[in-house]
Amino acid sequence: MAKLLLGVSGGIAAFKALEFVRLATERGHAVRVIQTHSSKRFVGTASFAALTGAPVLSGEFERDPLRGSFPGEPLGEHDPASHLALVGAADVFVIAPASANTIAKLANGLADNLLTNAALAARCPLIVAPAMNHRMFEHPATQANIALLRERGVTIIEPGTGRLATPGEHGIGRLAEPAELLAACEVALAPNSSWRGRGVLVTAGGTREPIDAVRHIANRSSGRMGFAIAEAALGRGAEVVVIAANVSLQRDPRIRYIDVESTEQLATACAAEAETADVLVMCAAVADLRPAAELNGKLSRGATDRLTLELEATPDILAGLAAARRNGQKLVGFAAEHGAQGIERAREKLQGKQVDMIVYNDISSEGIGFDSPDNEVTLITAKGEQHLPRAPKSTIAMQLIEAIEALQP
Ligand SMILES: Cc1cc2nc3c(=O)[nH]c(=O)nc-3n(C[C@H](O)[C@H](O)[C@H](O)COP(=O)(O)O)c2cc1C
Incomplete structure (x- = not known):
């Protein structure tokens, strides 16, 4: 089974990332999580650590107690710089939810936390699932950033339309369902799958x-x-x-x-x-x-x-x-x-x-x-x-x- 690296940024939908981890581990995938600092205001690291069986990292200067390994793997022999080790070992890197702020950083190549460092260093497929208020999503800046990422080969999982977190607001911006995110990861994992198109x-x-x-x-x-x-x-x-x-x-x-x-x-x-x-x-x-x-x-x-x-x-x-x-x-x-x-x-x-x-x-x-x-x-x-x-x-x-x-x- 695969090694999935999950990046969680700051938004209401961060709670849905827990369900994604539950589904992915149930399917036998090994999951590690990187949280942005602001995402911890929405969901704590303890929940992700418990569901993955591995510590959560946030800062680019933090040491990784698992030395860049995924659950089920032997501990690495040396103590690597975590922003390169984790993403270097991952088969797919999925950022869900991706906030407007994180998307803007990804589009512009900023690297000011572990998530954005890892995204720049990623050589595996990168999947980005935006989730935000519909006015933020529809803003030309966000749309241009998403278009740029797509042009560079990033898979964008479109948000859904419906009731949004702000009371009374309705529109596009809901994070895709966890099962859809997992299916997208599995498709990215098997680009030459003999099942494709069958x-x-x-x-x-x-x-x-x-x-x-x-x-x-x-x-x-x-x-x-x-x-x-x-x-x-x-x-x-x-x-x-x-x-x-x-x-x-x-x-x-x-x-x-x-x-x-x-x-x-x-x-x-x-x-x-x-x-x-x-x-x-x-x-x-x-x-x-x-x-x-x-x-x-x-x-x-x-x-x-x-x-x-x-x-x-x-x-x-x-x-x-x-x-x-x-x-x-x-x-x-x-x-x-x-x-x-x-x-x-x-x-x-x-x-x-x-x-x-x-x-x-x-x-x-x-x-x-x-x-x-x-x-x-x-x-x-x-x-x-x-x-x-x-x-x-x-x-x-x-x-x-x-x-x-x-x-x-
Ligand atoms: C209650 C609350 C909910 C928020 N929800 C979202 C959201 O769903 N999507 C989003 O892009 N930003 C949202 N934000 C704003 C982000 O948290 C903010 O832009 C933050 O800087 C994102 O940091 P990060 O990208 O490093 O995680 C919310 C802020 C608050 C206070």
């Missing part, structure tokens, strides 16, 4: 099969695993489409989402989207059976004491996609199985469905799988099996994307 189709969530006008048969899938896979693929530069079956999670504006409810709708959407996708990851929990006929209206309590529902098989989406597969298109299926024989059934699914990989998870284990933040899976391919121990779904998703990349075309 079409990835992910299904997420769980289908619902109507019984009557208000009731349905459903499952407990939240869509978290599928959304995490989609975000991991996006981070590698892929063009991602998610077919979401009844998912109410936050969405990434750079992903195209198609909402469906039933297995029938999911199958139709998959067939259409699969035509242009290079990689298909079928993560949604699909109902195997559905009521043979939907009852008209709402069945009322008094109507009957007992009701027998006749169920019929739903379309086998995975088999359908395998049959229509284009040359080189990769197909990954999920098998959520219960109990001791589960892995055997997952192995059979690899053969029976003609897919490249089955992601097996044992949903009888406590605290993993459906509707939980963690997962633990075994990746089954024709070449062998790889166990991914329990970890947040975002980490499992990154590992899965790497394993898909390793599949032979």
